Amino acid sequence: MKYYIGIDLGGTNVRTLLVDEHGESYSEVKGPTECENGPDYVCDKIIKQIESLDTSVCGGLQGVEGIGIGAPGPVDTELGIMIMASNLPGFENYPVCHKLKEKFGLPTFIDNDANVAGLAEAVLGAGKDYRTNYFITCSTGVGGAFVVDKKLVSGGRGHAGEIGNMILVPGGYKQGALNPGAVEGEISGTALTRKGKEAKGDLVKHAGDVFKLAAEGDEACQKIVEEFIDGFSTLLANVAHTVDPHCFVLGGGVFKSKAYFWDELEKRFNSKIHVGMRNHIPLLFKEIDDCGAIGAAMLPMSQLD
Amino acid sequence: MKYYIGIDLGGTNVRTLLVDEHGESYSEVKGPTECENGPDYVCDKIIKQIESLDTSVCGGLQGVEGIGIGAPGPVDTELGIMIMASNLPGFENYPVCHKLKEKFGLPTFIDNDANVAGLAEAVLGAGKDYRTNYFITCSTGVGGAFVVDKKLVSGGRGHAGEIGNMILVPGGYKQGALNPGAVEGEISGTALTRKGKEAKGDLVKHAGDVFKLAAEGDEACQKIVEEFIDGFSTLLANVAHTVDPHCFVLGGGVFKSKAYFWDELEKRFNSKIHVGMRNHIPLLFKEIDDCGAIGAAMLPMSQLD
Structure with a gap:
């Protein structure tokens, strides 16, 4: 040992x-x-x-x-x-x-x-049976990690997985020092809360409230959730076409609400990737707390x- | 040997x-x-x-x-x-x-x-002195390859580097079976030629004509070149934030015209990545014919x- x-x-x-x-x-x-x-x-x-x-x-x-x-x-x-x-x-x-x-x-x-x-998820957790893993955490920010054969691909300057700054919506929302329309400004927990507060004021305290209100029929929140699913599925598809991981492992605060959107996210993601990849890249939920x-x-x- | x-x-x-x-x-x-x-x-x-x-x-x-x-x-x-x-x-x-x-x-x-x-470029060509290479070829289509420690990351189903289907412009041009606004529909040689023909008719036979006309002051072609540089730099930035390669190696027919856009592409790319990565990821031109x-x-x- x-x-x-x-x-x-x-x-x-x-x-x-x-x-x-x-x-x-x-x-x-x-x-x-x-x-x-x-x-x-x-x-x-x-x-x-x-x-x-x-x-x-x-x-x-x-x-x-x-x-x-x-x-x-x-x-x-x-x-x-x-x-x-x-x-x-x-x-x-x-x-x-x-x-x-x-x-x-x-x-x-x-x-x-x-x-x-x-790395923990790839070695011991949800992704342990897969040769390559792309891990994405979505909470206050959005971060990622690419693990090949149980080794991290950290990149030239340790920025591999800094997917929060990927451009998702050209000319979109500018958050702090990030690119306009960056992933983090469009689909992070912070972004969901910001959009929710704009639409519903104090009814929204955090991202989870947006999903809950949408499920109860609130149209403004349904639009925010639709943007989230569309954006997150594009993020997944773009990463998939870049490195074609054997699986994605997803976690972070926003996924506490996953019951509201997981199935639709999976469907939308598969509709945005090449036919030969469809239903071959499982979306897994993180296992290690x-x-x-x-x-x-x-x-x-x-x-x- | x-x-x-x-x-x-x-x-x-x-x-x-x-x-x-x-x-x-x-x-x-x-x-x-x-x-x-x-x-x-x-x-x-x-x-x-x-x-x-x-x-x-x-x-x-x-x-x-x-x-x-x-x-x-x-x-x-x-x-x-x-x-x-x-x-x-x-x-x-x-x-x-x-x-x-x-x-x-x-x-x-x-x-x-x-x-x-x-792989050839990473082992013997422009990228041979770098631990990880992301290769991008832009001609009729747009394709890529990720090489780590002289080994290809092919992915779960061999689709790593299928970056032509990454979504660059949500809701953009739909080419064949690709995603609307996919890289290949927006910034490939085929896309440049299509846009050039729409603007200038038979004056444009291939992508190179668009760059030449833009340099001669044609405003419609300048707009097309601007879209190309903006889109290609976003592609590079998105790949960079996903895997942070030690270098990019670029090639393909469109790069025959690189004298017209290389410097601006490099500048724009660096403006779209995290401060800690700036000027640390060289854009190299392919060496092996x-x-x-x-x-x-x-x-x-x-x-x-």
């Missing part, structure tokens, strides 16, 4: 886990990130969490194969640094992998949290095998 | 080549496909071409590592068959790989011609290494 350490490095909390190659967890240490104290402070905290893990199952840290870190935002996986770190000020270009490698002498890898979640640290632990596993 | 056999199986001609691992060619046999005689006839012809190769450089066929076939249209790379074969009637589901493997006892692979051309059979020969090389 092989053992790995996974670290879920978030803006609020940081969590360190010892897991085996099947994703089973043996020991966990967590605490607030306190990133306002700077990256050296956070890095020391991670080191202490690793030292506090109960590693008796593998005879101590020398029985661990490697360390993986999941972090928010784009990452340069080759240099082992974060490129942007809006939720972790000071972590841009900070050599976090290098520091842990120096301290523990273990191979150490970093990737962004959507990639890490996608809390996949940040587990997925991070899969990073060294997917690189060292 | 390792040696491979590559077969460029087209609707008109079939061509068989003996090449080494550096793409150098040692012997070639070619002839008309005569596909009207059916797949068994064509398969026998391929077998005779292979037997007619001068394989003295590697001491006969036993010195060859494997055989690769490039074919038009989508291919099931795992089953070794063509899924659609509009230019090679009767080849749908025909076990061409199996027949050659049985005859010669060599590992035999098949993929579609855009994939094979992209006649890459069908050479690329096919790279198929076993990329699978057997």
Whole structure:
């Protein structure tokens, strides 16, 4: 049996886990990130969490194969640094992998949290029986991950899966620094809530309300849901024609309402792809609930095998 | 030195080549496909071409590592068959790989011609110094290929790179069986020629005329060129956000006119991708002129290494 350490490095909390190659967890240490104290402070905290893990199952840290870190935002996986770190000020270009490698002498890898979640699903979750997986998470934002033979395709600068910035509706809604008509501005949970509030005011608190009101017959919300299904199925079709994954794995807050739209999404997606692909790319719902640290632990596993 | 056999199986001609691992060619046999005689006839012809190769450089066929076939249209790379074969009637589901493997006892692979051309560029051509390549060819149609670590990502049903059917302009022009507003209907050479003829009648014979007239100040053609640059840069940005390739390799008939639009395309593409990717994904022009059979020969090389 092989053992790995996974670290879920978030803006609020940081969590360190010892897991085996099947994703089973043996020991966990967590605490607030306190990133306002700077990256050296956070890095020391991670080191202490690793030292506090109960590693008796593998005879101590020398029985661990490697360390993986999941972090928010784009990452340069080759240099082992974060490129942007809006939720972790000071972590841009900070050599976090290098520091842990120096301290523990273990191979150490970093990737962004959507990639890490996608890897967990591909190795242990919904996509584990498929050679290639495209993972898409749709909640506040929209992110993705492409996994080939249980390895992440992170891309040249760690931006593979940054599908939230794909152009879905040329000249469409401009959200923040994204392209006009970008996926995230058109079909994210944030976009659904924005459109819902515009139409129904305080009746809509979050995306789920839009689906509920549409199902109850509200025409304005039905139009928003139709735009969502049309846009999401185009996103799926465009990714499918780019890499033809063996399956899609879908998750994120918006999919809490999946009962309202899953069947229609599947139908619409299949109508937008080449005949030879139709009904050959299953849409699967994600299986692993809390996949940040587990997925991070899969990073060294997917690189060292 | 390792040696491979590559077969460029087209609707008109079939061509068989003996090449080494550096793409150098040692012997070639070619002839008309005569596909009207059916797949068994064509398969026998391929077998005779292979037997007619001068394989003295590697001491006969036993010195060859494997055989690769490039074919038009989508291919099931795992089953070794063509899924659609509009230019090679009767080849749908025909076990061409199996027949050659049985005859010669060599590992035999098949993929579609855009994939094979992209592989040649990634292994020997413009993209050879980059870990991942996305190849795009834009002529009559638009096709692509994704190569990771010198291996093709063919996808679940061989449709990776079928980017001609990606939706670029929702509700746009409907060409044949493709999606309304698909890439091929909006920005292929065929689309440029169609739009040019609509605007300028017989003054436009092919896509190149549109670029020439635009450069001479024709406003209708300038509008068509602007739509092309806008659409092609969106295609590049969408693929970039999906897989973040280390480079793009671009080719095909439309790029004969690249002097008219290359700089603007590069600028527009960079304006549509995340800041962290900007100027990190070079657009490269393809280097290998006649890459069908050479690329096919790279198929076993990329699978057997």
